[in-house]
Amino acid sequence: MLVPVSWMEEYVESRFAHPDLAERMVLSGSNIESVEVIGEGTEGVVIGKVEDVWDHPDSDHLVVCKVDVGADDGQPLQIVTGAPNVRAGDFVPVALHGSTLPGGVRIKKGKLRGVESAGMICSAQELGFDDKVVPLASKDGIWVLPEELKQEAALGQDALEALSLRQAEVIDFEITPNRPDCLSVYGMAREYAAVYDLPLQKVETLARDIPTDQSAEDFVKVSIAKPDLCPRYIARVATDVVIRESPWWMQRRLMLAGMRPINNIVDITNYVMLELGHPIHAFDIREIAGGEIHVDTAAPGETFTTLDGAERTLTEDTLLIKDGKRGVAIAGVMGGLNSEIRDDTKTILIETASFSEDSIRKTSKRLGLRTEASSRYEKGVPAELSQIASDRVCYLIDLTQSGKVLKGASDCYPAPQAKRTIIARAARVNAVLGTDLPADDMAGLLKRLGMEVEAKGGQLLVTPPSVRVDLKEEIDLVEEVARIYGYDKLEPTEHADSVAAQVTGSWAVRDLLRDVLTGAGFSEIQTYSFVSPAGVELIGAAGDPEKTDFVKLINPLGEENSVMRTTLLPNMLDVLARNFNRGNADCALFEIGNTFHMGQKTAEGLPTERLSLCAAFYRKGGPQLFRSGKDADFFLLKGALEKVFAKLGLGAPPLAPEEHSPTWHPGRCALVAGYGVIGEVHPDVLARYGIEERVCAFELDFDALAAAAALKREYAPLPKHPAATRDIALLAPEEVTVGALEGVIREKGGKTLESCGLFDVYRGKQVPEGKKSLAFSLTFRAQDRTLTDEEVNKTLSRILKSLESDCGAILRDA
Amino acid sequence: MKRPEEIFEEARALIEKAADGAAVEELRIRYLGKKGELTALLRQVGEIAPEERKAFGQLVNKAKSDVEQLITERKKAFEQAGQGLRLKAERIDVTEPGREIPAGARHMITQTIDEIVGIFMSMGYSVTEGPEVETVFYNFDALNASPNHPSRDLSDTFYITEDVLLRTQTSPVQVRTLLAQKPPVKIISPGRCFRTDTPDATHSPMFHQVEGLLVDEGVTMTDLKGTLDAFAKRIFGAGVKTKFRPHFFPFTEPSAEVDVSCFLCGGEDPSCRVCHGSGWIELLGCGMVHPNVLQVADIDTERYTGFAFGLGVERTAMLKHGIDDIRLFYENDVRFIAQFY
Structure with missing residues (x-):
């Protein structure tokens, strides 16, 4: 909301300037986007009069002008311009040689296509106005200054001074949706007055009981068929209207407040809308059939042409202003082309009405037509304000001699609204704020905002101004007291309680696993929860009903963010691919995040959200991953998986080979029973992502891990007796797995086998085709005694026997 | 029979001349070992007149402890010299980069x-x-x-x-x-x-x-x-x-x-x-x-x-x-x- 400070100050009686205005307004809740000073930095632009215009000899779009700028020598300047709207006799702003325009642009004399030009005739835009506020006559050329300046300004006078634009401060307030009353200059003036505890001036109006022969009721009769959608409709009438340019003071305020001046009648309606926040519409009464205004809903399918020329189809919900025959305006949204003010309009009907917020919002939304009027009606325009606004329009018509306002009004107000009185308990206000303010002080603060307050035994009976539609209950007044008192005056305190922080299981487990994985060299990533459904296809899981059980967005930003992820793997591969393409060497990453499953609904009917843990890496060039001395392969990732399981007290991860998933390398993948999957990503998948390195990954159901986690640790006494170690090298058939051999060793090793570790795998010379050599290191220990060689050897031979009989593995070199 | 002082002097000269720790150790065995020369003297105490035995025993024990002290000192000197050489040979370039320790970061x-x-x-x-x-x-x-x-x-x-x-x-x-x-x-x-x-x-x-x-x-x-x-x-x-x-x-x-x-x-x-x-x-x-x-x-x-x-x-x-x-x-x-x- 753009508010020119000078306009606001018209209503705030103050003997002093307020240099801290912006700061104080912000601290009382009127947040400020920006403060702009029109004319700041502009120097040397003067009023000039175009004396003569002729074509440039050497150009078909430039003209040469003789401009009188009141020079001491009486000589006019010769200036070349490309503006199409320059005409002899007009007053224009002239940037002289050596002048400065906004943004620090310096103007110097020079030659344009060989013709001397002593300066520049400026457009309004060049003097700092936005394109959308410049009067149409000046929009695409130089600024043709208002007629009245021909009497009031002297040639050569500083143009900004002559236009009262020197240091014209405009504050752009950020208005929160609860404060429609602040979408007006007068509303902001009320805040201004409250902040500085100054009186707020009344708005000058033209009452209905003026002595005219004719009255408004002679011209128009209003009826409302839908009082729930239109609580009040006031029609006043002005005759002898002359459509012309508005006085400059009005144009200036409109332009500073962000609105383009059109003509006096349109400008007055806009002026009152900006000033009081109440939209106004003016009709040409010639077009109002039968002098009847009838507020009703449209017939379904009825078409209507709005004054922007567009034909619109209405529904039975559309509130329509009708005359004796047809629609003349879509209520609160836009007037009709059939009844708009024209240059020859003589008598006007001034509509000042209050409409239902919901009705206007729906209509505006359905028509896709949001106007200055509709955006205000949507937020609420109280019926009480309508009368002031109506009389204010009449006052301005009278003041600007734009027409002859008639006495009376056709004011249809079937159910006048009672004043709202809210009770605020002083003790409650203090209890919420933590203050100790006397009730009288609270009353004083509220009165500054224009409220009527009656203090009665610790209670305040408060009647807010009708425009304060946000004030409905006690807590609303608590806030008003607090913000006018000043949040900065509230002394910080500490609430005393004995509540202790608790950590939920899942949160703590996430923290632990982040430690495990970062400690293992993996870095954490965070990726979007919404993804492209194509990701599941890229990983070859399009046929997996669980992975395609999408939660779909109705209004995604695009296809690439249109469904909630069912797996973290596609995002992980995206990130790996991005890093790969950027030439980043070794990359080991993990993510802990939610996956979403539409088919499985919660008790509330929401899709299930499950936390998932995904880790992956590729190795690219440079030193080996983690300089582990080994390739970054399945087993490196399995090592990380084992650390995850160990940290959670879950023992060894239960892996079973998986050969049939299109996502994974058929020979290098395993299901982690009950938790997920680990493997090398299938080369076809990697090709789709453009990753030219092997990638290993696992994805686990984090919630299942957290639920199974056994985090409690119990101390096991340290061994008192020495261990005996035996290293064995086995020759085993290729198809026998290490897991199977280990199983036999552990089973036969019994209680005294403390550990069994594979430390070498060898194929090649001295190992027959179809066999492999596997070296295990076995450690034996008893808790209660030192094992004898005899005992250890007995167990070992039992193990070897079973290895041979069960697995066909024999001791090498035996 | 050699007197303890004579044996001590002889041992002192040899210990001083010893080329390395191993030579010192040989001397320790030669004089102080189970069959060492000084140990042997004590076994010969029977050949000494009873009234001189106490004094003789004291002399032998003094010679033993003196030799032991010389040997310990000499051994220590050799060890120190040896360690100095070894450490010199083990010099590293501390400006070489540290080896990568796995270390990921939280997001x-x-x-x-x-x-x-x-x-x-x-x-x-x-x-x-x-x-x-x-x-x-x-x-x-x-x-x-x-x-x-x-x-x-x-x-x-x-x-x-x-x-x-x-x-x-x-x-x-x-x-x-x-x-x-x-x-x-x-x-x-x-x-x-x-x-x-x-x-x-x-x-x-x-x-x-x-x-x-x-x-x-x-x-x-x-x-x-x-x-x-x-x-x-x-x-x-x-x-x-x-x-x-x-x-x-x-x-x-x-x-x-x-x-x-x-x-x-x-x-x-x-x-x-x-x-x-x-x-x-x-x-x-x-x-x-x-x-x-x-x-x-x-x-x-x-x-x-x-x-x-x-x-x-x-x-x-x-x-x-x-x-x-x-x-x-x-x-x-x-x-x-x-x-x-």
Whole structure:
């Protein structure tokens, strides 16, 4: 909301300037986007009069002008311009040689296509106005200054001074949706007055009981068929209207407040809308059939042409202003082309009405037509304000001699609204704020905002101004007291309680696993929860009903963010691919995040959200991953998986080979029973992502891990007796797995086998085709005694026997 | 029979001449071993006149201990010399790079959440989380948002169905918690939020918030100020000040936005990357829980009051670390992540 400070100050009686205005307004809740000073930095632009215009000899779009700028020598300047709207006799702003325009642009004399030009005739835009506020006559050329300046300004006078634009401060307030009353200059003036505890001036109006022969009721009769959608409709009438340019003071305020001046009648309606926040519409009464205004809903399918020329189809919900025959305006949204003010309009009907917020919002939304009027009606325009606004329009018509306002009004107000009185308990206000303010002080603060307050035994009976539609209950007044008192005056305190922080299981487990994985060299990533459904296809899981059980967005930003992820793997591969393409060497990453499953609904009917843990890496060039001395392969990732399981007290991860998933390398993948999957990503998948390195990954159901986690640790006494170690090298058939051999060793090793570790795998010379050599290191220990060689050897031979009989593995070199 | 003094002199000369530790050890065996010359003397004590035996024994023992001392000293000297040579040979180039120790980094967002949550946990707030896919009821209705609040629009909020959406704020957790437990309620709730913003340097359709809620008897707005002021000082430094500006949120009243004084320049630098010279940075939104919200959970609003606050995680991280583009968080370039190891 753009508010020119000078306009606001018209209503705030103050003997002093307020240099801290912006700061104080912000601290009382009127947040400020920006403060702009029109004319700041502009120097040397003067009023000039175009004396003569002729074509440039050497150009078909430039003209040469003789401009009188009141020079001491009486000589006019010769200036070349490309503006199409320059005409002899007009007053224009002239940037002289050596002048400065906004943004620090310096103007110097020079030659344009060989013709001397002593300066520049400026457009309004060049003097700092936005394109959308410049009067149409000046929009695409130089600024043709208002007629009245021909009497009031002297040639050569500083143009900004002559236009009262020197240091014209405009504050752009950020208005929160609860404060429609602040979408007006007068509303902001009320805040201004409250902040500085100054009186707020009344708005000058033209009452209905003026002595005219004719009255408004002679011209128009209003009826409302839908009082729930239109609580009040006031029609006043002005005759002898002359459509012309508005006085400059009005144009200036409109332009500073962000609105383009059109003509006096349109400008007055806009002026009152900006000033009081109440939209106004003016009709040409010639077009109002039968002098009847009838507020009703449209017939379904009825078409209507709005004054922007567009034909619109209405529904039975559309509130329509009708005359004796047809629609003349879509209520609160836009007037009709059939009844708009024209240059020859003589008598006007001034509509000042209050409409239902919901009705206007729906209509505006359905028509896709949001106007200055509709955006205000949507937020609420109280019926009480309508009368002031109506009389204010009449006052301005009278003041600007734009027409002859008639006495009376056709004011249809079937159910006048009672004043709202809210009770605020002083003790409650203090209890919420933590203050100790006397009730009288609270009353004083509220009165500054224009409220009527009656203090009665610790209670305040408060009647807010009708425009304060946000004030409905006690807590609303608590806030008003607090913000006018000043949040900065509230002394910080500490609430005393004995509540202790608790950590939920899942949160703590996430923290632990982040430690495990970062400690293992993996870095954490965070990726979007919404993804492209194509990701599941890229990983070859399009046929997996669980992975395609999408939660779909109705209004995604695009296809690439249109469904909630069912797996973290596609995002992980995206990130790996991005890093790969950027030439980043070794990359080991993990993510802990939610996956979403539409088919499985919660008790509330929401899709299930499950936390998932995904880790992956590729190795690219440079030193080996983690300089582990080994390739970054399945087993490196399995090592990380084992650390995850160990940290959670879950023992060894239960892996079973998986050969049939299109996502994974058929020979290098395993299901982690009950938790997920680990493997090398299938080369076809990697090709789709453009990753030219092997990638290993696992994805686990984090919630299942957290639920199974056994985090409690119990101390096991340290061994008192020495261990005996035996290293064995086995020759085993290729198809026998290490897991199977280990199983036999552990089973036969019994209680005294403390550990069994594979430390070498060898194929090649001295190992027959179809066999492999596997070296295990076995450690034996008893808790209660030192094992004898005899005992250890007995167990070992039992193990070897079973290895041979069960697995066909024999001791090498035996 | 040699006298002990003679043997001692002889041994002393030999020990001095010994070439290395091994030679010294040979001498130890020769004189002090089981069959050593001095040990042998003691066995010959029978050949000495009884009245001289005591004196003789003393002489032998003295010679033994003197030799032993010489040998120990000489051995030590050889050891020291030997170690010096060995250490010299073992010299390394300490400017060679250290070997890579596996070390990943938590994501910047996680680190920031950890820090914020850690501060509030130390004040007694418990972590509570809620779903990312939410109902319209919890995200808007129960939070006192008017039926026409603009943030409900399809142009602001991602919808799954008419009644289900991606939460636009972490505030729904307030209502869920109030419905699930009786006051005192003291929670902190980090999580993901979604709004229909097209990604650019300062906007992301997905971002993280941390919500806080305290509902108890006698909770006041001055408590809210005290709590957030303490938080700001802990996260940005003890020197920062806070400024509370009135604002509007449907679910709190009175509501405020909180600015912190610029922790980088203190408002001194007009080109400051953090405050752009204003001296203040917008940090979070907060307020006293609206009675309508408490009533959703059937909480006696005369007995209990509360405050709530919510702050943006990305914004906090960007301010603290000088990150100028929010998209960096979600690109996950390892070179970015590694900077925050």
